[in-house]
Amino acid sequence: MISFVNVTKRYPDGFEALKNVAFTIHSGELVLVAGHSGAGKSTMLKLIAAIERPTYGNILVSDQNVNALKKSMIPFLRRSLGLIFQDQKILYDRNVFANVMLPLQIRGFQNKTAAGRVRAALDKVGLLRKENAYPITLSGGEKQRLCIARAVVHRPSILIADEPTANLDVDYAQSIMEVFRSFHQVGVTVVIATHDTALLNDNRYRILTLNQGKLVV
Numbered sequence: 185m186i187s188f189v190n191v192t193k194r195y196p197d198g199f200e201a202l203k204n205v206a207f208t209i210h211s212g213e214l215v216l217v218a219g220h221s222g223a224g225k226s227t228m229l230k231l232i233a234a235i236e237r238p239t240y241g242n243i244l245v246s247d248q249n250v251n252a253l254k255k256s257m258i259p260f261l262r263r264s265l266g267l268i269f270q271d272q273k274i275l276y277d278r279n280v281f282a283n284v285m286l287p288l289q290i291r292g293f294q295n296k297t298a299a300g301r302v303r304a305a306l307d308k309v310g311l312l313r314k315e316n317a318y319p320i321t322l323s324g325g326e327k328q329r330l331c332i333a334r335a336v337v338h339r340p341s342i343l344i345a346d347e348p349t350a351n352l353d354v355d356y357a358q359s360i361m362e363v364f365r366s367f368h369q370v371g372v373t374v375v376i377a378t379h380d381t382a383l384l385n386d387n388r389y390r391i392l393t394l395n396q397g398k399l400v401v
């Protein structure tokens with residue numbers, strides 16, 4: 185579960201990106217976050233992951249009060265999260281397998297266990313055939329799948345994605361959404377910020393809409 189209780193985020197320059205925002209996303213839900221450019225979508229996702237901290241209000245993620253977390257506890261919060269942000273770099277000097285392996289190596293997994301998990305993650309996103317490929321040879325959609333595989337390889341219960349279908353054509357965007365839906369179907373909570381009108385017109389999804397930092401109700 186993710187809960188925002190009257191959350192305001194003011195950046196150091198004084199700009200209020202979120203104003204008194206309150207909502208709850210229940211475990212296992214798939215929710216889209218919509219709004220104009222600058223509405224505060226990325227800020228909302230960064231607050232969930234404690235990449236940014238709120239100025240006022242409380243944020244609960246899986247029963248943890250994120251604002252009360254000491255810096256040293258943030259890695260424990262992140263273990264339950266899979267993050268797909270635009271600025272996460274793919275390593276071009278390693279193949280697909282090694283890119284997805286990296287988060288597990290950092291967490292100290294044994295190679296054999298880790299290799300099984302990497303292949304399971306690549307299989308889920310449809311990239312198993314490309315495990316030896318170098319990222320330079322992948323299409324935009326395949327690179328996005330690589331980022332998703334890397335985000336889910338430690339089996340998080342919550343997936344957070346910022347504009348995961350940006351710059352992809354309609355067919356690729358739909359297939360990326362299928363990947364997110366498949367995680368949702370096995371009980372993962374999925375939160376996706378998007379501008380994608382095709383997605384936002386799909387009435388299967390609950391949508392949280394932001395307008396100038398306020399939640400539209």
Ligand SMILES: Nc1ncnc2c1ncn2[C@@H]1O[C@H](COP(=O)(O)OP(=O)(O)OP(=O)(O)O)[C@@H](O)[C@H]1O
Nearest residue numbers: 195197199201219220221222223224225226227228
């Ligand atoms: N570190 C920061 N310092 C100051 N202002 C910031 C910072 N990060 C974001 N902002 C401002 O906060 C507002 C909301 O930004 P945010 O990135 O959350 O919007 P967004 O809805 O994700 O926009 P987009 O769709 O263009 O990505 C914007 O006006 C942005 O300029």
